[in-house]
Amino acid sequence: MSPSTSRGRDPATAAGAVAPVLTIDGPSGSGKGTVSRMVAHALGWHYLDSGALYRAVGLAAAWEQIDLSDAEAVAACASRTVIRFDGDGEGEPKVWVNGKDATHQLRMETAGAAASAIAAHPPVRGALTDLQRSFRADPGLVADGRDMGTVIFPDAPFKVFLTASAEERAHRRHKQLKEKGVSVNFDSLLHEISARDERDASRAVAPLKPAPNALFLDSTGRSIGEVVQHVLALVPESMRRP
Ligand code: C5P
Numbered sequence: 001m002s003p004s005t006s007r008g009r010d011p012a013t014a015a016g017a018v019a020p021v022l023t024i025d026g027p028s029g030s031g032k033g034t035v036s037r038m039v040a041h042a043l044g045w046h047y048l049d050s051g052a053l054y055r056a057v058g059l060a061a062a063w064e065q066i067d068l069s070d071a072e073a074v075a076a077c078a079s080r081t082v083i084r085f086d087g088d089g090e091g092e093p094k095v096w097v098n099g100k101d102a103t104h105q106l107r108m109e110t111a112g113a114a115a116s117a118i119a120a121h122p123p124v125r126g127a128l129t130d131l132q133r134s135f136r137a138d139p140g141l142v143a144d145g146r147d148m149g150t151v152i153f154p155d156a157p158f159k160v161f162l163t164a165s166a167e168e169r170a171h172r173r174h175k176q177l178k179e180k181g182v183s184v185n186f187d188s189l190l191h192e193i194s195a196r197d198e199r200d201a202s203r204a205v206a207p208l209k210p211a212p213n214a215l216f217l218d219s220t221g222r223s224i225g226e227v228v229q230h231v232l233a234l235v236p237e238s239m240r241r242p
Helices: 032-043 050-063 071-080 103-107 109-119 122-133 148-152 166-179 186-202 224-232
Strands: 021-025 046-049 083-086 094-097 141-145 158-163 215-218
Touching: 021 032, 021 148, 032 046, 032 141, 032 224, 046 050, 050 071, 050 083, 050 094, 050 103, 050 109, 050 122, 050 141, 071 122, 094 103, 103 109, 109 122, 109 186, 122 148, 141 148, 148 158, 166 186, 215 224
Parallel strands: 021 141, 021 158, 046 141, 158 215
Antiparallel strands: 083 094
16 A cells, blocks of 8 residues: 555545456465565555455454345345444554454464455455545555455456465475464464465365466565566556656
8 A cells, every 4th residue: 555545445446447457366475465565666556455355355244243245144244334444554553353463363374265255245345345446546556355356356467376385385385473472283283374374275266366467476586676577567668757
């Protein structure tokens, strides 16, 4: 997100329908969150972390004690949940869910699993479509998720599919959580991540898969800086921050 951007659920913010979009899709732990934020910052573009929206809805539904398998009830919850991002464009933005700072809770693997469960319901995805598209604004948007290039912004001029081996992704997630003071067992994390990927890739609606015209990047053994440079090279100089 740009330094001044803070989004609520107002679709009226859908200005600049022709603003360029760079989509970065991929499985959990591929590094797409960090890469997307760094690329958005370097370009001076807005940033959409679509996974945070699914996590936020999963959390709001849990707060309301809604059965996560009840597609219609969760979709109704998605429609009334107020999600706000607050950031300076550099670090991870804070995420407010219905007025509560949920930043820390949203990063937990339990929030990821809840997000993955509710994300399989078509009405829930439908309830979040306009909100996601409303982030498209000048001078451009970097959108990170699973279906950014395939469903939400199929006309995006720049598309990347970022992946890494399951082991490496679990190592990265483990390190990230450790840095946040959360201690988790590596083997169970690897198992949870693989199960989540399997569910995301095999679901009927908007499954995790590369858009046909996406640049396929494997970040295994590569530094974040290298991947960022590779992605940035997709965008012509004339469209970058002066
Ligand atoms: O990217 P992140 O790990 O935060 O996403 C959490 C979950 O939200 C994913 O496992 C996936 O099931 C769901 N998701 C999705 N579509 C997106 C972004 C996330 O289905 N565009």
